Amino acid sequence: MKMVDVGQKAHTERVAVATALLRMRPATARAVKAGKVAKGNVLEAARLAAVMAAKRTPDLVPLCHPLALTAVSPELSFGKDGLRIQVTVKTTDRTGVEMEALTACAAAGLTAYDMLKSMDRGMVLESLQLEEKSGGRSGTWRRSRGR
Amino acid sequence: MKMVDVGQKAHTERVAVATALLRMRPATARAVKAGKVAKGNVLEAARLAAVMAAKRTPDLVPLCHPLALTAVSPELSFGKDGLRIQVTVKTTDRTGVEMEALTACAAAGLTAYDMLKSMDRGMVLESLQLEEKSGGRSGTWRRSRGR
Amino acid sequence: MKMVDVGQKAHTERVAVATALLRMRPATARAVKAGKVAKGNVLEAARLAAVMAAKRTPDLVPLCHPLALTAVSPELSFGKDGLRIQVTVKTTDRTGVEMEALTACAAAGLTAYDMLKSMDRGMVLESLQLEEKSGGRSGTWRRSRGR
């Protein structure tokens, strides 16, 4: 195992978008939306955790390169099934930020779980996945909708 | 927002088990099983990442208490759909280790994703969830199978 | 230099309260109170940063012991001069949590500064100080008001 050599790769703008769904009971979602969660503001905590986790990715994912992230944008919204999480990460560096976007989504979901678990321990983080990435030698990739 | 006061809670043995599934194409799973992954030994890296992430949980999940973990046991196996991840975490402390077990599962899945993503960018981390927890005032909780 | 031996000290409940003031222009305070800060929810970010920094204290203050914090409670309010920050930290351990409370106040103030600095670079963090601490061999200490 090693951290592969990216020294010959070009500095290009690289963007990655990842998403996840924290599936929860309707009553749990209502409590968040009504601001009635004893532990505080779930959405703000989840956003902040996403940003901070993106920066910690190389500490968590052993073979990741440390990268100079230029933007981390978490977006949270409630869908029918629970909390939808989307994080966009950007850099201009030698390798992509897929792992940073995925790690940030996971941290947002885990943070929301932590604040809500006394109400709803059965919540499930579903479909943590890359939606698209651009930049670099392998170019643009987009999840095909039929998957 | 605050880290809630657990000072009056008793030190008791607490255990949590979390699971997740990294859904991947059969060819990707075969490459892991055959040891044909350019980045190295995926299963060992994922296990180690799980242990290390469990220890970093209070840095990632903002309102988590720092706990003296006494055991972290990741178990990985291949099922029909991909890599099944299960992590058991133990402590004898004032609050539970659900978040540590979930964080460890996430890190194992993300680490495997990172090592395999050049082969299969569409992999999805599914069903990151608590299976059971015991100890503490709220006692034992088990996921009901019908969920 | 060394981390002094506290192995013979008793595990007792220890509490520390620290405060600080982020002095800012009235217009800056109004923007925070009106929720008109481009970077987002300043008060929630500052509270979360306080909790997280309390947990990181042994990484920042070289000779601090790692402690099992049982509670971190940040309280923010606006006074005449700016943002008043108070953080209470608790543990049941062999040494006190003064440094954790002070570090948390500093992090809250720095986080607010960071989010507001494009509006008001001249803000000053004033009077970062211990207000009281209790527990342990040296017992209770309270700041005398005349200081």
Next chain:
Amino acid sequence: MKMVDVGQKAHTERVAVATALLRMRPATARAVKAGKVAKGNVLEAARLAAVMAAKRTPDLVPLCHPLALTAVSPELSFGKDGLRIQVTVKTTDRTGVEMEALTACAAAGLTAYDMLKSMDRGMVLESLQLEEKSGGRSGTWRRSRGR
């Protein structure tokens, strides 16, 4: 909340200077100057803590970008009221290092407080503030002396 996109900003040299004052009793300052502090060399520890904290800024201040710091210079001296702390931080990057300079000053002050607190728990960190910053789109800013 998000880490704002600085990807379109130019790499320019950026410098920030921050200061603070750790107000202490004259006897406490004399003990430091005479090298009579049981916990060791306060000034060296404070300088080192300043350098290390500057590097940890993105872990403490949630929305800060990770930056490639090129220099961190702490300067400590005793004035009439206590320990004067000044830290200069440099980078050649897309955004400024004000937060790194302020965080480093805070860490130096907290480290000195920690080593001296058994003698003088009433010490206060005063006037943690930016003195000047240069570089980047917003150019040079200097604290006006009349403030």
Next chain:
Amino acid sequence: MKMVDVGQKAHTERVAVATALLRMRPATARAVKAGKVAKGNVLEAARLAAVMAAKRTPDLVPLCHPLALTAVSPELSFGKDGLRIQVTVKTTDRTGVEMEALTACAAAGLTAYDMLKSMDRGMVLESLQLEEKSGGRSGTWRRSRGR
């Protein structure tokens, strides 16, 4: 003490190679080679620890600059006396990666020690040293064999 200013240095490719030897009893080496170590796969754990520690170097070595590492390659092999560790680190940055290569070797050796210590507490990490470095103003340096 300060982190010296490297802002005027050129971005050039820099490589460093460090080595160490974990001296152990023949029976201990045989257990590793036979995969009969209760704690698991020693070589994989040591490699991963090397990569992760290289990334953490600025947190451990106080005056080190944070650098954008582009490659970390650990190589482990058994010699007559024990486990030979070699780590190559690369960057294209303003200062060299000697400390990263040395820190990675130390972490690999300590990780192997940890996994084997119940069998052989007397193991010794010997000859942790720089073998060569290239790039930057001081150019190439190679350890002379006669040393």
Next chain:
Amino acid sequence: MKMVDVGQKAHTERVAVATALLRMRPATARAVKAGKVAKGNVLEAARLAAVMAAKRTPDLVPLCHPLALTAVSPELSFGKDGLRIQVTVKTTDRTGVEMEALTACAAAGLTAYDMLKSMDRGMVLESLQLEEKSGGRSGTWRRSRGR
């Protein structure tokens, strides 16, 4: 791989002493002793790095348990061959602190190397080893002098 379960072990006082030698040229040692090192006070920096690294051990050595360290005492002295490093670590916990003592010695040696490398790149960290440990089920172990 897993972090083994120590939940059934008793909390007992545990002490570990590790040592190492940073072999250097006599002129290098003289520069340190005369305080003529451009990067500053080598011995104070090495001591502080030792204390901080002991606290970071579970982040560096993947399978180490997080422990509540109660004391970390680095002692540095010059012998005929270079800088002799000894670190004593204590805890009252369920498992020993051998890895913390060894990690602290390594960090002290690497920090000194870093500050002196522009004078003497050929320095070697030798004989990083456990000297003795006490406490716990396996009791006291002492390095036999003949080894």
